[in-house]
Amino acid sequence: MAMHVFKYRMKCLLRDRETVFWTMVFPLLLATMFHFAFGHLVGDTVSFEPVKVAVVDSPAYQNEVFLKEMLGALSAPGDGQVLDLTIADETEAQRLLSEGEVVGVITVGEDGLGSPVGGEGARSGSVRLTVAQSGLNQSILKAILDDYLHSYATVYSIVSQNPTALGGLIERLYSRSSYTRQVSYSEAVPKPMLSAFYALVAMACMYTSFWGMRNTIDVQADLSYQGARRSVAPTHKLAVVLCDFAAALLISLGEILVLLAYLVFALKVNFGDQIGFVVLTCLVGCVAGVSFGTFVGTLFRRSVGAKIGALIGATMAMSFLAGLMVVDMKHWVARNAPVLTYINPAALISDAFYSLYVYDNLNRFFVNIGLLLAISAAFCFVSYLQLRRERYASLRLTSRSYVRLRV
């Protein structure tokens, strides 16, 4: 009997094209849109293009040995190449700048760097950076030159005021000390935009609640004619409910795994390498989703349309608070309303994925999974209290299925 009910439930749900669209096709479309919108921010490698810069060739520049050496080192081909250097006369350099071939032009004044002490000489244009517009690459060039000039001024000052301190100065110039200690919990590189994809999977998990709600409608005599017919059959109601739940859960998990495969293999979204736990998160997420739908289906005695409206509103709110539309929302909620983080299933699912990706230990992951299971259990318990009711006060049916029939 159980297999019979389960088999036909699978058929019913799989052929419900409308719900299949919202629970599977819609998340796939959304994932594709996310990919085109900011997929380049979540890849494993971020390519850095050397900054194109021109240096005006002049006797003064040729005399600035240290500057030449630094620029040469920064433009040496290899992984660490920062600059793409072109040495040209002033006219050519200006042409390159105006045509956008380079982002800046470095010019050494006729007097060279001279005495930078006091700053006025250095700023007055011993080394001048000309840019056509502002931007990241221009800022990089400015930072490089500022750093160079700062070091040059330091050396000049020490040599002129305390030559005995020169020993070891050069070595210290090449070393940088940090006065804060970085403690890393993982070797993973945090990427905020990954949260959006994780929130998307969380949203898809919560959308499986549509299956849960459909099950609830189809089993209650006061919500659908099918429910009335099933209620007069000699089959235990709890058995029917469990078979329906199992079918909905299996279909939901299949849909989420399709989405996961699409994200990982087609869109190259990184879910870490603990695939077993990733699948476990999907399973628990589906349990939470289907339970939530069952819960909303039994929660209040309104029309089916009102229930669907409430379900859509609730799942979208959960996904929004989990960072689906605004990535920083998750952090805002964590700071300003932390309790929501612990009771929002979508946030817990999203955070479970993120903690699997970021943290080497599984403590936070299991806290998320535990909370999800607890919330699901609460949904199931309340639903059971409603569904176990054996007789109804009234059978004012508003089945959407019936509305679609031509009788």
Add this chain to the structure above:
Amino acid sequence: MLIRVKNLVKRYGDLLALDHFNLEVREGEILGLLGPNGSGKTTTINCILALLKYDKGSVEVFGKPMTPDAYESKRNIGVVMQNVAVFLELTVEENIDYFCGMYVEDVKTRRALVEEAIEFVGLSEYRRFRPNKLSGGLLRRLNIACGIAHKPKLIILDEPTVAVDPQSRNKILEGIRELNRNGATVVYTSHYMEEVEQLCSRIVIMDKGKTLASGTKEELKAMINRGEIITVELYFLEPDDLAHIRQLPHVADAQYSANRLTVRYDNGQHNLLTLLDYLKSRGLSFERVYSEQPTLNDVFLEITGRQLRD
């Protein structure tokens, strides 16, 4: 007694839907539950099926109290709901198999029953169709097949012919007779008096949650002070003849106007023959003659002062 309902009281808020309602259904009969819309027919059925809570009274089916977990009783009941209760995603055959499978576990037996049900309602050529491809009449037939495929001893049909074309209606009514001939007891609710008259061996007329009258159609018609009405198209009738006609046996009243003689009878038999004999004996030529037998609507009208379809 297959069903015994005693003093059933059901309220929807302030509305009293069933008012100490009593009903008995005997094995082998087709019982018609007749009443206007809102009279409490469907509420009665839902209480019998243990779907609805009720405020007072008791319901016994197959001699046992009917409860939601009375699975043994439920196994022998077939229900055809007022509204089509099938899954749109399943085909005709799958729907019947699904609902039959909730009663019959053995796969072989079930297959045979499903085939029989498909044949019975005449949906063989539509077996692979989804419900939304079927016409209203075919949908009703599918609805019936889903309710009776497991061959129940007791079949409850709640207005199964609403919005059905005449061809499908005749098919459905003939099918119900056949189910009854094959041994099933049938409870049939309707507000179509012609159907109930035509189909049922015993009739319960209800209104406002109460039983107004019950019995065979003959017994019910005998309860009212009115027999048939005979209308004769005559071109001429003397007042003396009219007075004489009023003296004929069983005549309650006779009127002549607009070339029409209308004679109302209390009861009795061979009234038409007696009237025609008199007209012939007086040499009165007549054209058309109509005879109207009293209907259940007349019974309802006499008891409540309202039309059955008000």
